Amino acid sequence: MTETTKVPSDYISFFGSEPQNPLIPTNTNEVNGGQVIENIFTGISQYTPDGEVEMGVATSVTPNDDSSSFRITLRDDWSFTNGEKVTADSFINAWNWAVRPENAQLQSAFFAAIDGYADVAGETDEEGNVTTEPTADTMSGLTKISDTEFTITLSASDSTFPLMLGFSAFAPLPSVFYEDPEAFGEHPIGNGPYMMDGDDAWQHNVSITLKANPDYPGSTPAKNPGIAFIAYSSPTTAYADLQSGDLDHMRETVASEAYPVYTEDFPDSHDDRPYAAIQNFTIPQDLPGFGPDEEGRLRRAAISMSIDRQLVIDKVYFGTRQIAEDFGAPTLAGGLPDIPGKEVLTYQPEKAKALWEQANEINPWGGQKFQIAYNSDGGHQLWVEAVTNSIRQNLGIEATGKAYPTFKAMRDDVVNRTVGSAFRSGWSADYPSIASFLVSNYRTGDSSNDGDYSDQEFDALLADAASQSSPEAAQPIYNQAQAILMRDLPQIPLWYYAASTAWSPKLHNVQSGWLGMPVYTEITKDVD
Structure with a gap:
């Protein structure tokens, strides 16, 4: 941890990063702020x-x-932590x-x-x-x-x-929120198993500290006195702190370079559970050459089929990931569907090159550079470099990563539509349904549709699926919707996530939940 990070010794510390926005539930759609929101609200x-x-x-x-x-x-x-009734x-x-x-x-x-x-x-x-x-x-x-x-x-x-x-x-929100939403976002008052630990709980770019809510009436009270999310510049630094005993838990994944050794470094305190999340990257609809037309579809398919996903998984993640075959996650109810057109997610370098040349006949690519933006503080450099190497070698174009120093910096450009390139865009389910992936990311105008994809037939299928009497009845319709995504490829699916993580042997009752994150309330810690 940094010298300015002060966490009580009996609190449990986790790898983290600076949230993009103030901590308001309806304005938080990323994991670093989300982990705080989910622990201080019920x-x-x-x-x-x-x-x-x-x-x-x-x-x-x-x-x-x-x-x-x-x-x-x-x-x-049930009450908020300021005493107001929910x-x-x-x-x-x-x-x-x-x-x-x-x-x-x-x-x-x-x-x-x-x-x-x-x-x-x-x-x-x-x-x-x-x-x-x-x-x-x-x-x-x-x-x-x-x-x-x-x-x-x-x-x-x-x-x-x-x-x-x-x-x-x-x-829910307490009435005090409406008096000054901006101030509330810095010092949120919730009703969950944890609460902000004092006026300086959020030290920007350093840490966010939560303490157990002593009056929590729910079924999941905290079994530890508090937790802290430490903002690291990279997972590599965090893993070094875990090894030295200065950090308690890597949260959902270890540093990329630790994949060969983390099970040996922490033989009795690691996990590799698959969870409901996917790694992909978004190609914005307004990126030159990739619009919603024949040229754009050809180039997107070529990019996808030029990527040797299994090679990247083996070299970067040492086989701990599964190649994506859809736009969701196989851990959801119903398992992995068989989507028409999914062969576009397979490695076919010769066909990829042919499709790229077909696109060039419509509109020459010229000397443009294809880039994938990523945040350096999230451990994405190795896979982005491997993916762009595959694209470069198989399509014969210049392809590189585009590094941002922090998650917040990248997300700000994505949200403001100023990123100017493809960008990494992994997704964890918000709720246990394939709809969480399809609606949020691809429905016209939806909250996390950062590539601005729009297709009327796709939107109509989502509405039809939602109107069905049960999730089981809706599944075939969602499959039809995914077939449209296979054609248009608004995002390029790569692989499904697994919680390849490690923690201090001082921790007990540790498990990864359905979204790959620790079940924070259950963890206890030996204190010297």
Whole structure:
């Protein structure tokens, strides 16, 4: 740890990085801020380590006959850490605030299924231009019955909607939030198993420290006094601290160069569990040569088939990853689907070169450089270099990585649409459904659709899948939607993640959850 990092000796320290934004649930769509949000807030429901849904603040979520409306019943004994009761208003007000366009929340699209969403959010076209101004301040689909009951009415049936309610964007907010959202984002007040540890809990670019919430009434109270996320410049530095005893846990993955040795370095304190996440990179729709046309499709397919994924997995990750065959993750319910067109994700260097030349006949590539942007503090350099080497060798073009010093710096350019290149864009599920991958990343205008992909047929299939009576009935329709993605390749899937991680032998009850992250509340620590 750095000299300025001060963490109580009985707290458990984890590898981390500076969050992109202030710590507001509906404006946090990346892992470093997300890990804090998920520990200091508890929603209507929550997810078990195996990805099953269980009740959180709610005692029940009851659908009507066609899953177009849900009655939420809350516990009456739950409070925020400032003493304010968690009530129906805590949810209703937070969701309405998130949708109002002047608040510009990154996660606002998660509420799009609720009736009246467009009346509050307004409507935009595919280019983001406002076509319909907002006409209301609150969504008509949210109706308070009492302090402990409210209903959610959707604009259409959606059997997967209850799965979403454990995601942090649906967290409740205390009334103090609305007095100064900016200040709240620096010192958030939640209702989860942990709370911010004092006024200086967030030391920017250094650490975020959380302490156990002593009044937490839920089923997952912290069994340790506190946790800390330490902002490292690279996983390599963090792994060195783990070896020296100055860090307790590498979180979801060790440094790339540690893959050959981490099981030997930590023979009794490591894990390599697959989890619901995928590594890919996004090629923006407005990147020259890669637009939504025949040239763009040819070049995207050529890029994908020029990559020797297994070679990269073997050399960089020592065989601990699985080649991607879809745009989701095989650990989700239903396993790995057989998607038409998935051969575009296989290594076919000769065909890749032929497709690239076909694209050149439409519009010559010239001396352009193909780059993949990545953050240097996340351990991505080795795989980006290996992938771009494969592209360069097989397509005969200049291809390189484009390094950003921090995750925040890269994400700022991605969100502001100023990155000017392809960029790494791994995704972990927000909730246990393939919809979490497909809707957030590829639906027109959605919250994490950072490449600005848009296809009307794809959007219609997502809506059709959501209207089905069960996730099982929706699966074949999601498969059809994925076939469109195989054709268009808005992102290039590479491999599925595994929690290849290690921790100090002083820790006990350590396990990786369904998203590859430690189950923080369960871990205990021997203290000298």
